[in-house]
Amino acid sequence: MNTKVNLAGVELKNPVMTASGTFGSGAEYGEMLDLNRLGAVVTKGVANIPWPGNPTPRIAETYGGMINAIGLQNPGYDVFAKRDIPYLTQFDTKIIVNVCGKTTEDYIDVVEKLSDQPVDMLEINISCPNVKEGGIAFGQDPKAVEAITREVKKYAKQPVIMKLSPNVTDITVMAKAAEAGGADVLSLINTLTGMKIDIHKRAFAVANKTGGLSGPAIKPVAVRMVYQVANAVKLPIIGMGGIMTADDAVEFILAGATAVSVGTANFHNPYATVEIVEGIEAYMKKYHVDDINELVGAVK
Ligand SMILES: Cc1cc2nc3c(=O)[nH]c(=O)nc-3n(C[C@H](O)[C@H](O)[C@H](O)COP(=O)(O)O)c2cc1C
Numbered sequence: 001m002n003t004k005v006n007l008a009g010v011e012l013k014n015p016v017m018t019a020s021g022t023f024g025s026g027a028e029y030g031e032m033l034d035l036n037r038l039g040a041v042v043t044k045g046v047a048n049i050p051w052p053g054n055p056t057p058r059i060a061e062t063y064g065g066m067i068n069a070i071g072l073q074n075p076g077y078d079v080f081a082k083r084d085i086p087y088l089t090q091f092d093t094k095i096i097v098n099v100c101g102k103t104t105e106d107y108i109d110v111v112e113k114l115s116d117q118p119v120d121m122l123e124i125n126i127s128c129p130n131v132k133e134g135g136i137a138f139g140q141d142p143k144a145v146e147a148i149t150r151e152v153k154k155y156a157k158q159p160v161i162m163k164l165s166p167n168v169t170d171i172t173v174m175a176k177a178a179e180a181g182g183a184d185v186l187s188l189i190n191t192l193t194g195m196k197i198d199i200h201k202r203a204f205a206v207a208n209k210t211g212g213l214s215g216p217a218i219k220p221v222a223v224r225m226v227y228q229v230a231n232a233v234k235l236p237i238i239g240m241g242g243i244m245t246a247d248d249a250v251e252f253i254l255a256g257a258t259a260v261s262v263g264t265a266n267f268h269n270p271y272a273t274v275e276i277v278e279g280i281e282a283y284m285k286k287y288h289v290d291d292i293n294e295l296v297g298a299v300k
Helices: 077-088 104-116 142-155 171-180 216-230 246-255 272-286
Strands: 005-007 010-012 016-018 040-042 059-062 065-068 094-099 121-125 160-163 185-188 192-195 210-214 237-240 259-262
Touching: 016 272, 059 210, 065 216, 077 094, 077 104, 094 104, 104 121, 104 142, 121 142, 142 160, 142 171, 171 185, 171 216, 185 216, 210 216, 216 237, 216 246, 237 246, 246 259, 246 272, 259 272
Parallel strands: 016 040, 016 259, 040 094, 094 121, 121 160, 160 185, 185 237, 237 259
Antiparallel strands: 005 010, 059 065, 065 210, 192 210
């Protein structure tokens, strides 16, 4: 039985990876589960300098999910490189670093610094506010998506995954823009912008007013978007959005994802990733699937 998948020349032992921002840089979870079992660990977003994040409260539960407005708090590249990369290199899993920035120069700074690091792939989070373009996220404007992809590709030594925002009218336009800019892989979806009001306090549940909705509530939207993008571009896709079980993961693969990321599920069940690896294997045995790649996009 083959569970190996290939993303732009990088071979993963299985298609299961962590979703950025929900797994730290692996250390907290590494105490509980065997990171060697995962196809890849995707780190939380790292910027060129430390970001303090948003005021608290930053998270709120919702039906079938949660809203977060962490604001991409991170210790900055220097701490990350010294503390987190050496931790992850102990394991037989691929390392994917999620990169955030407020300007094109910020992204390039991190991408250049990562060029001589033992990192397998870069995932570029374009749901960050583009300060030079009035704060609208890079990922909400196809011209900006193409331009940032092209710039990052100029400096990147590792294959580049562009992570798409679902907060757009037509995600295939953004997918095609990333492909035109030279992206190697696409990942989707990031969180959907949401809002929750505490009726007793008559106040917003998160201080930022809006936040990103994640978890099983968004899964049908994510599956639909993966399917649309898989039919619009030739690039391999990493699917995510509400994956809680192996069945959910298989659904994304059938829709067209070559690999999957598990996010919010980690907060609910820290063993979710490894259980999903085992559950995919059980599904393959049950239905006599010899090679997981047979399932990718199998539902037309
Ligand atoms: C608390 C939290 C922090 C996140 N931080 C990041 C981040 O730093 N970079 C990024 O690209 N996505 C980030 N995300 C988005 C997730 O990686 C993922 O795209 C999204 O949550 C959908 O997957 P899920 O429903 O399985 O959580 C974050 C999500 C959550 C819930």
